[in-house]
Amino acid sequence: MNSIYFDHAATTAMHPDVLNVYVEAVRSGPGNPSSLHAHGRAARERISQARDSLASLLHCEASELIFTGSGTESDNSALFGAALAQKKRGRNGIVTTAIEHHAVLHACRQLESQGFSLTVLPVDEFGRVSLEDAKLAINDTTAIVSIMAGNNETGTLQPFAEIGELARKHKALMHVDAVQAFGYLPFNLKELPIDFLSLSAHKINGPQGVGLLYVRKGTPFQPILHGGSQERNRRAGTENVAGIVAFAKAAMIACGQLQSRWDHAEDIRITVLERLSELFGPEQFVINGHLEDRLPHILNISFTGISAESMLMNLDLAGVSASGGSACNSGSLKPSHVLSAMKFSSERVSSAVRFSFGLGNTREEADKLAKITATISARLRIN
CATH class of the missing domain: 3.40.640.10 (Type I PLP-dependent aspartate aminotransferase-like (Major domain))
Incomplete structure (x- = not known):
């Protein structure tokens, strides 16, 4: 795999x-x-x-x-x-x-x-x-x-x-x-x-x-x-x-390579979001964070109705490494203090997944991520 x-x-x-x-x-x-x-x-x-x-x-x-x-x-x-x-x-x-x-x-x-x-x-x-x-x-x-x-x-x-x-x-x-x-x-x-x-x-x-x-x-x-x-x-x-x-x-x-690093991460981010929108529909997920004043390589998404733990476990089984937030909290089930400080609902906080991009990532991987995530989402929502 x-x-x-x-x-x-x-x-x-x-x-x-x-x-x-x-x-x-x-x-x-x-x-x-x-x-x-x-x-x-x-x-x-x-x-x-x-x-x-x-x-x-x-x-x-x-x-x-x-x-x-x-x-x-x-x-x-x-x-x-x-x-x-x-x-x-x-x-x-x-x-x-x-x-x-x-x-x-x-x-x-x-x-x-x-x-x-x-x-x-x-x-x-x-x-x-x-x-x-x-x-x-x-x-x-x-x-x-x-x-x-x-x-x-x-x-x-x-x-x-x-x-x-x-x-x-x-x-x-x-x-x-x-x-x-x-x-x-x-x-x-x-x-x-x-x-x-x-x-x-x-x-x-x-x-x-x-x-x-x-x-x-x-x-x-x-x-x-x-x-x-x-x-x-x-x-x-x-x-x-x-x-x-x-x-x-x-x-x-x-x-x-500041500009090329930025452009590359931004390209992967845009590809992920475009494909998710096509496969999910905009009502199935929400972006957490500022849409403009932001770094290009971090994309935090809450998948409505699906716990981050379930999503991350299934992504891992499908060969995708992502995170529920800070790496220092990756082994913890505590809600993100960052998203909680943003006054989000407990459901939005508990369903948040962080994808972050960098060296070696491709548009093909971004497209594959969206397809895998859509499949996992459909399966978890049925269950």
């Missing part, structure tokens, strides 16, 4: 060129970047080159980039690092939204339990936060504002730049989780009002286990990992040399 992978928002396969770079780095021999001998110096040089490449893509200084172990670590490092540093300056407010990734929401809740004041902004029925709500929430006591660029379940884009300007007016720090948006949107950190930016390699056809955190020069920041002096004393732990080199290669490929 030929499988169809439509879960790229969860993780992506390594690009062939990235895999080659990764293998080459592994084969180059042992090398701890902190060691002073030749092997250590060679490893350190590979990391420096990767950091320079990423800094060029993000339009920032290489010294402003910290390599981490994941997007989650980057989010946690930004939030705890900024909040604890800002507390020393008399600021204890944290502002975020109800549709953030759990790496942000759970970190914010933990900070709240430590005495910080947390404001969670609501979103509208499209999953988009209001600038007016943000304006009312951000004040001179706010330590950090955390807003994702694009949602990992619905693809809805947030007005993070505009909110960043609001934060800057009150001298609050601005964190953006760009894990899903990087590779589809350009990020010029010299111009954007962002103090922290979180990225992850495995969302852009790089390896798993590598993340990146941008920290603007001069930004108050307190490390959350303590040990060695790696990453300029900002993140202890031996660096993942091969992963970092491969991350840089994946980013170079993705950022060099």
